[in-house]
Amino acid sequence: MMRNVVNGAVGGALATAVYSAVLMAGDRAGLIREKPPRRVARTVMSGRSSRPVPGENIVGTIAHYAFGAGCGSVLGLLSAGQRLPAPIGAAYGLVVWYLGHQGLAPAVGAYPPASRDSRGRQAVLVAGHLVWGTSLAIALNRLRIEKMAVGTGQPARDVRRHRTPSPQPVHAF
Template identity: 35%
Template sequence: MNRLPYRLLQGAIAGTAATVAMTATARQLARRLPARDRYPLPPREIIGALRGEGRSVADPGRDEAGLANATLIAHALFGAATGALFALQQRRGAGTGAAYGVTVWTASYFGWVPASGLLKPAHRHPLRRNLLMIAAHLVWGGTLALGLRQIEGSVAGELRRGTEALPDLH
């Protein structure tokens, strides 16, 4: 039986869950930035750029809820896709996951994002914002690796055997 589709699906699920942890981390850290550095975080900036909006565009008719939802969906899908790729690696511990998270940040914010013209490269953003993004990607990668391990363990164990193997939670 070809296990590749299952491995990719497990990685996508773990990547999506890790994106939730990453988003919570980024939101908390963004509150600590100096006021001048508190402009929208990159996922929102990217979706805004794709919609033809600049960061400084003030449009009272803009659908902020729609933009926020599009950002959330796009960010979760990107987390799922990169999580699926991580699941293909042989070494997948928390340290490897954290390093993978920083690699995704580097490839994105020094690579394809500025090359596409969506945002300026990371070195042209404030240092504190870059540190925030690196920390969020460390959390994402570590959570991805740990989540994937849990999913794989559940599939190999409790979910395969059935409910009789689940511990009593009372």
């Protein structure tokens, strides 16, 4: 069970890196004026100020990866070490988007609920969370204990159960 939680945390952090790339693309396309982790950190640190706060970038980044790892841990625990289809990961990403952007961000005053926010920004955030969830499922599948046999799609045999025969001496003529 603990391995599933740790695998979920690692997978969540890796998926957050991929999600961050989607946010960067949305930022460069002009769809996101300010990245959510920074804005949430500023709001929490300063009591809803719109001015930059010293340390908000690093606090926002750390909090974002911690949140991604925490959400990944939950899916790792729920998966119980079983293989996850990518669509389950994508759906989980949408759940995380909904909770974060309809619940958490509006609750701390960082952003309005998704329904009253910019459509372009929300499109980037939804796409990012779909990518995050899919990346998380892929990472969890790669981190599972049971490995697949190369090229077969079948579980590999446990090498600890099967002994390799000892080498036999070669007899000369």
